[in-house]
Amino acid sequence: MSSSISRLAAIAACGVMGLTAMTSNANAQATGFPTAEESDPNTMGWMTGFPPPPELRITNPDSVFFSFPRMRWSVCHLREFLPTEQVSRGLGAPMPMEYALDDGIDAVTFRPLRGDVEEMTWEESLNANYTDGILILHRGRIVYERYLGCLTEAGQHAAMSMTKSFTGTLAEMLVAEGALDDTLLVSEIIPELEPSAFGSATVRQVMDMTTAFEFSEDYGDPNAAIWVYNAAASPFPKPDDYDGPEGYFEYLTTVGPDPEGIQHGQEFHYRTPNSDVLGWIISRVSGMEVTELLSERIWSRMGAEQDAYMTVDGVGTPFAGGGLSAGLRDLGRFGQIILNGGEWNGEQLIPAAAIENIRGGGDLDAFAAAGYADLAGGSYRGQWWIFNNEHGAFAARGVHGQTIYIDPTAEMVIVRFASFPIAFNSRIDPTSLPAYQAVAEYLMAQ
């Protein structure tokens, strides 16, 4: 491992943690890490002082900008470490959101999954989950809004793998509009992927992550795919002796078939390179980068308050699987549009068929094979997680606790940014999913 690449372990995290998310069924327990209060970046004083003294610095060369507790600061400052592309809000006036704040929500109680804690209030759950920002919309109005940790209302926070759901939504839009045929083989759209395992998958299999390909996440093996992927993705100057792939797209052309003979369509495997393939497909079909299409179709039309941005690789390709950072209320706008079936301010921003397709869910058997205890009975469709619960809820999810949780029955959208110390949503879901359900029931009773 050359020094320049190993230094990029932090970058790796952006992809890695997306990849490893939700693959453990460990019980929710004390993390062994400092609490949310103890690790509050404002208390820690990261990057204060001119210049910050060495012990308060968070820098790229230190390889630690995405390690806990520094990560609690870095999630609000990714652009200060990495090259990025703008997702423009356009030049118009933001569309204000309506408020109907409900001060009863903090006291809503719920029982965490797997019984580690008898009962917990919504308010207690915020720090239990290292929440940085949380917004609840009910019937289109903001009923709850909090900023903690590094986030302010004018800040942007790493969406992590929630990025996938934006990429997936753009793809579903193109499918619904007839611009993208999801039954085609990937190689029919991206001939460069013909030699790769992805070439023989259908676009739909990529969208729903039922592709099969070789992808070792054995961090101890310097030749493991995850390291090749990370090195390719690095936007920094490569070492002189680097001869690996350059950028996400070139990496994708090198991916081999599943070594155990698993075929496309058999099993759901949550693996970020699928989202990069989808980003490539979107760009080839639309003629625009994911950042441009996201701005053109969504961000510049939803009355966003802030530009968003995406990290890029060394050839300027946005990270479609995890690179987005954005403001809390802007994700609330997006979630509400999805809940609205694509309608926003009198305009059909997203075809209703695209959202119906997502809500219809993916292959249940393929998903069951992945064995997510807390998501049993669920599925994955168009890069969204479908819970198949009584309320028909579905979500964008990112490691460290990011979510856009949409409950159509309760007419509720919850957006959460967080910086939970461990990169497993299975550690966070026990004090999150039942909390969302409890707030949904509370709001329905109002």
Next chain:
Amino acid sequence: MSSSISRLAAIAACGVMGLTAMTSNANAQATGFPTAEESDPNTMGWMTGFPPPPELRITNPDSVFFSFPRMRWSVCHLREFLPTEQVSRGLGAPMPMEYALDDGIDAVTFRPLRGDVEEMTWEESLNANYTDGILILHRGRIVYERYLGCLTEAGQHAAMSMTKSFTGTLAEMLVAEGALDDTLLVSEIIPELEPSAFGSATVRQVMDMTTAFEFSEDYGDPNAAIWVYNAAASPFPKPDDYDGPEGYFEYLTTVGPDPEGIQHGQEFHYRTPNSDVLGWIISRVSGMEVTELLSERIWSRMGAEQDAYMTVDGVGTPFAGGGLSAGLRDLGRFGQIILNGGEWNGEQLIPAAAIENIRGGGDLDAFAAAGYADLAGGSYRGQWWIFNNEHGAFAARGVHGQTIYIDPTAEMVIVRFASFPIAFNSRIDPTSLPAYQAVAEYLMAQ
């Protein structure tokens, strides 16, 4: 020179070209480079395709992102190569600008300096200067606006050394408000600079660039100050054997006295590290980074349409001497505020005394010693160029043709973004300064 640093020649450019600007008195002539039309980045097709084919790529590791003609694309995309910090516009609605377009301006004629061309129209001057965007305000209304090359109305362009005038204006504000005493020695505010040549200069000498210090720009000498400065400024992971200063501020502490015995206050020398010292002073005094203070005091209060941003070094310090990128009309707003004596929309955004101080100009003798033929009789004050011409014009200026040109007599502000192939304003001024004067006279006659 280690590989990782030499690869950063492109970054160096950001500082270097600021430093070398306006030090030549060469005649305006054909540049020998492709014309503006030939080098138009839209024609060249830079970074088109998914991924861009190698011959159309502009990447950091190639060291060429800031070389002509690639530079004509890169000036609109600095954030895609470098870590940056946001200069937030806040979350409110932009304040629209009034229009009173005047289609007579294109035909205004002028005689270029030094007689290489007999006569030229304003319209001809745009491509002669590789203009990417130009805005003319007369009595507060937009009378002329063009986007060429890489720039659109929703894009941001590198301001290059115009950044200094923003830094300088912030400093003049703090002086006018009594928060900063410009008669103090730098070391009285920044004790870390006591061992450096800057420690014994006054704040005012830093603001007006009449400091004396060792600063070799001998690019052939790998130990020249310019290389040490560039290496320190790089935001990328340093080579393992790097033992130089980390970041702008640490570099500044290492700067020695002028080797020829020149003392502070004697001569004007246009050298970017002064602006970095000033950024440090501003941050120490205000408790905010330059980005934060610029947002807090200006950007979030002027009805800006877009966020701006600044590049940062490896410890998160914004490049106060050249790191700003912004939208054309937002620089127009700023220029108009300066012309208005600091008043904007009924509010005194900048103390009138701060702007009076700038307009009053700097030390004429110190400036004359620098020998700028096209700026004879001028001066430099608070990081602004004072022409001392009949109209009392003054300007922010950056290499490759950037300017905010303010003509109080004509009640005119001109903002230009450009990507002239050569980093000397002395090559651009002959077809710019007389053109500005001719348009001023035209507008006064309307």
